Amino acid sequence: xxxxxxxxxxxxxxxxxxxxxxxxxxxxxxxxxxxxxxxxxxxxxxxxxxxxxxxxxxxxxxxxxxxxxxxxxxxxxxxxxxxxxxxxxxxxxxxxxxxxxxxxxxxxxxxxxxxxxxxxxxxxxxxxxxxxxxxxxxxxxxxxxxxxxxxxxxxxxxxxxxxxxxxxxxxxxxxxxxxxxxxxxxxxxxxxxxxxxxxxxxxxxxxxxxxxxxxxxxxxxxxxxxxxxxxxxxxxxxxxxxxxxxxxxxxxxxxxxxxxxxxxxxxxxxxxxxxxxxxxxxxxxxxxxxxxxxxxxxxxxxxxxxxxxxxxxxxxxxxxxxxxxxxx
Ligand SMILES: NC(=O)c1ccc[n+]([C@@H]2O[C@H](COP(=O)([O-])OP(=O)(O)OC[C@H]3O[C@@H](n4cnc5c(N)ncnc54)[C@H](OP(=O)(O)O)[C@@H]3O)[C@@H](O)[C@H]2O)c1
Numbered sequence: 517x518x519x520x521x522x523x524x525x526x527x528x529x530x531x532x533x534x535x536x537x538x539x540x541x542x543x544x545x546x547x548x549x550x551x552x553x554x555x556x557x558x559x560x561x562x563x564x565x566x567x568x569x570x571x572x573x574x575x576x577x578x579x580x581x582x583x584x585x586x587x588x589x590x591x592x593x594x595x596x597x598x599x600x601x602x603x604x605x606x607x608x609x610x611x612x613x614x615x616x617x618x619x620x621x622x623x624x625x626x627x628x629x630x631x632x633x634x635x636x637x638x639x640x641x642x643x644x645x646x647x648x649x650x651x652x653x654x655x656x657x658x659x660x661x662x663x664x665x666x667x668x669x670x671x672x673x674x675x676x677x678x679x680x681x682x683x684x685x686x687x688x689x690x691x692x693x694x695x696x697x698x699x700x701x702x703x704x705x706x707x708x709x710x711x712x713x714x715x716x717x718x719x720x721x722x723x724x725x726x727x728x729x730x731x732x733x734x735x736x737x738x739x740x741x742x743x744x745x746x747x748x749x750x751x752x753x754x755x756x757x758x759x760x761x762x763x764x765x766x767x768x769x770x771x772x773x774x775x776x777x778x779x780x781x782x783x784x785x786x787x788x789x790x791x792x793x794x795x796x797x798x799x800x801x802x803x804x805x806x807x808x809x810x811x812x813x814x815x816x817x818x819x820x821x822x823x824x825x826x827x828x829x830x831x832x833x834x835x836x837x838x839x840x841x842x843x844x
Contacts, residue, residue: 520820520843521617524565526575531567533824538578538619544612546621547592550601552585553636555615556643557818557839558676559763562827564609571610580614580841581605582643584636592624600630602799604644605788616823618843628796633803641815641838642802645676648787650798650806652677652736652758653684655783659756663689666733666752667712671695671719671743672763673705674836679814681736683708684806693732695719695743701836708813719743726773734758741765748782749774756781763833814838 523536540549564572564579572579587599595601606626608614613621630639642650661668668685672678673694685692686709694710696702702713722728723742728750735747738761745768748757759782774780787795802808814837818826826839 517619519618521578521613522565522820522823524567524572524575524577524579526567531565531575533565533827535820538617540619540621543619543621547590547624548587548595548601548627549589549619549621550583550585550603550627551588552583552615552618552620552843554584554640554843555580555841556582556640556645557823557826557830557835557841558582558644559761559830560644561609561614561616562831565827566831574611577611578613578617579609580616581609582640583608583615583620584630584639588619590624594624595627600636602628602630602636602639604647604795605790616820616841625792628792628799631799631803633807634799637840637842638811639799641811641840642680643676643838644787645838646680646802647795647798648760648785649677649680649684649736650802651787651790652681652760652785653688654798654801655785656734656736656756656758659781659783660754661734661756663691664733665755667691667693667731669693669695669714669732669735669747669750670710671736671747672738672761673710674698674701675738675763675833676835676838677738677761678736679708679837680808681738682710683808683810683814685709685736687806687808690734697833698836704836708810716743719746722746722749723769725749726771727777730778732757737761739764741767742769744768745770748780751778751780754779756783758783758785760785760787815840817842819844
């Protein structure tokens, strides 16, 4: 059975990308063979496609950490041909051929049944980025954040994780302050729920100061670096920040002062190895109380023919919303 896939190959000049015909015999061993209808573009896919060894070590390789589609065959009784399913994280698209191919084969332990209330397409407009935004909000609320805590800062707000976080927090009744480097996207951010906009350079200001004025009732950080720790220094007493990304920097110019003077928390968020049961819980929320009726506003349609350009765009920090890859 042949199918199309984006293949990344290691060459003397670096890493090349081309569309190829593959055969299912070239897929890794696994319990569940899936006909992929949709994938999505995440920052990590761009790192994989450009040979970042922290993401992918074995080439040739097909990226795509997200996939949603229909089971073709399953050796595990939990799934049958025809089931609609979602796979995000674990090793998909890292060293296991991912959703930028029209078929994947994966262990049953990576597969979540598509929750009723979400279409395959909606599940991938969300994808890992949207799931991670929800996981950040879930963890912040478990730490005590409520709409009364104060405005919530979202960094990298026009990107994948950021835009879903803005939309979800606004839906849940939070006042959202959106940090963006894109002067052209203020209107978009307000449309999806931001109450105020913070220019990226303003979010960086004060990095040399030990503490900042108490402002934020919570924060979702997707960028790391100075912006992350400025947000921690600006949290109100007892409030929390969820850290999930590093597009600016994995390093943090930190001190213990905000922790010991303001009793604040910095929470780590990982969508990749999160146990399947907890993944399912977050998907059920996104299909239920946390469903986002305006999700289409974030959708940026892609195909296997256009995803390569979008990879360059996301690496340059220029992507807005969520790239949805539809297989023909
Ligand atoms: N922990 C996890 O499980 C998990 C899951 C998903 C993603 N992530 C991480 O979260 C981050 C965001 O992923 P994504 O898919 O949302 O990427 P994305 O769509 O590219 O969004 C990142 C956004 O950050 C902003 N930005 C870019 N470069 C920046 C810089 N140098 N300094 C400050 N802001 C910058 C831009 O938004 P503005 O122009 O609006 O500022 C950009 O759109 C990545 O680091 C990714 O690896 C982690």
